[in-house]
Amino acid sequence: MVVFNALSDPELDQLFRALADTTRRDIVARVLGGEGASVSTLASRYDMSFAAVQKHVAVLEGAGLVTKHRRGRExxxxxNPERIARARELLVRLESLWRARFQQLDNVLADPEPGD
Amino acid sequence: MVVFNALSDPELDQLFRALADTTRRDIVARVLGGEGASVSTLASRYDMSFAAVQKHVAVLEGAGLVTKHRRGRExxxxxNPERIARARELLVRLESLWRARFQQLDNVLADPEPGD
DNA sequence: ATTAAATACAACCATGTGGTTGTATATTAG
DNA sequence: CTAATATACAACCACATGGTTGTATTTAAT
Structure with missing residues (x-):
């Protein structure tokens, strides 16, 4: 039985992989929180080469998490918050599986488990 | 009592990386949805070796998404739904950054953007 | 027209990842 | 006891990833 169609979606692999890097999560937070930033502006904030940041942005772009727009030579x-919302949706569904399971056992997390 | 502490960056890297694989997301869904499963039971459902599934479970365990308990030789x-909840929390925060940003600029999305 | 800036892109390297097979250990069954 | 089962773990392989440097191209500034 297939539980979730979305779980086999390779786009989700890409999405979570893109988020599995501190620098990339930071880039996402910056460009969501501000007015957007040029690649070189982003690169100036990290202790790595311009090309490395360029690659990170490319990974985020490939996952659909960010978009790039020309502005002169920048x-x-x-x-792209819609993709973030999509990842969140999946986790919410995973969580709701859990809630359905443990609704009757609300002390499970509070219980200190005797080690085996 | 469950403490709602934030995960460190390396822990988040590990968490998202663990979720960035279809087989592993499927394993998470299975063990959240059911009563748990032995490694060999899980392995029988995927078209790969036992050792490969064993490794996937180890990755999930390292990320704190699942736990293993001895039961005889199984x-x-x-x-471990707590970790899923933490990932979701992060995405909610990223999303709310976006909402704060575009609340005051609701015409930005309406702007026709020349594609590059 | 030159030069500088921002980016693109390729080559390269070290390490990680996802898979395999093989072997060893622990536990249950007979 | 022996045999089968479930797991652990190591070695190995192909490929991806995250970083580097170098070079080319486009655009802006002078």
């Missing part, structure tokens, strides 16, 4: 990176 | 894998 590329402005902006967040 | 190891029962159970979900």
């Amino acid at each position: 590329r402005i990176v902006r967040g | 190891r029962i894998v159970r979900g």
